[in-house]
Amino acid sequence: MRRRRSGHAACRHTHPAADALQSLMRREGLGPDDITGVVTHVHQGAIDVLGAVVTPQTVHQAKFSMGTVLGLIAVHGVADLDAFEHHALADTRVARFRAKVRMELDAEVDALYPKQWVGKVSVTTVDGRKLNARVDAPKGDPGNTLSKQELEAKAVRLAEFRDGATADEMRRCIARVWKLDQPGSTAEIFAES
Numbered sequence: 001m002r003r004r005r006s007g008h009a010a011c012r013h014t015h016p017a018a019d020a021l022q023s024l025m026r027r028e029g030l031g032p033d034d035i036t037g038v039v040t041h042v043h044q045g046a047i048d049v050l051g052a053v054v055t056p057q058t059v060h061q062a063k064f065s066m067g068t069v070l071g072l073i074a075v076h077g078v079a080d081l082d083a084f085e086h087h088a089l090a091d092t093r094v095a096r097f098r099a100k101v102r103m104e105l106d107a108e109v110d111a112l113y114p115k116q117w118v119g120k121v122s123v124t125t126v127d128g129r130k131l132n133a134r135v136d137a138p139k140g141d142p143g144n145t146l147s148k149q150e151l152e153a154k155a156v157r158l159a160e161f162r163d164g165a166t167a168d169e170m171r172r173c174i175a176r177v178w179k180l181d182q183p184g185s186t187a188e189i190f191a192e193s
Contacts (some may be wrong), residue, residue: 008079013046014069015138016119022073024133032074032097041106041120043113062088067098081161
């Protein structure tokens with residue numbers, strides 16, 4: 001079952017295109033095998049940072065590979081820590097999808113960067129359709145912030161990764177954090193430590 005949530009454990013330059021592809025695949029009901037090609041319309045900085053990583057050899061390199069990030073999105077629905085650790089290098093479906101992705105300099109996206117991180121993708125499907133998607137503010141940007149629920153879920157996921165803290169420990173911590181603006185909350189936090 002493909003997981004669907006926002007947040008990518010990858011280079012920030014990949015986020016706009018990842019969100020745009022995720023949106024397009026949901027909207028059109030596409031799977032990775034329905035797609036023959038993806039063009040990500042990017043700013044020059046993305047090409048400069050990501051262009052060198054063609055076939056990543058490490059998980060760290062995979063986080064700087066537009067094709068791998070989009071492959072994880074297409075195949076697994078997410079590009080989170082777990083997906084990178086288990087699928088970025090070992091999953092042949094991700095590698096096949098990576099080969100379908102290319103970056104192309106886009107004048108509009110380049111002119112808006114860095115004030116705005118626009119994501120634009122053009123997708124070609126196996127049945128010959130040409131589909132486009134655009135995201136003007138990737139999830140997590142000031143114009144598209146995470147909700148309180150999304151922040152809490154992300155904190156729990158990050159803490160649970162590699163057993164940093166249990167979900168229950170994080171929920172207790174989160175409950176304390178949300179009370180920090182209340183009188184006496186700091187004393188309460190230190191008293192419980």
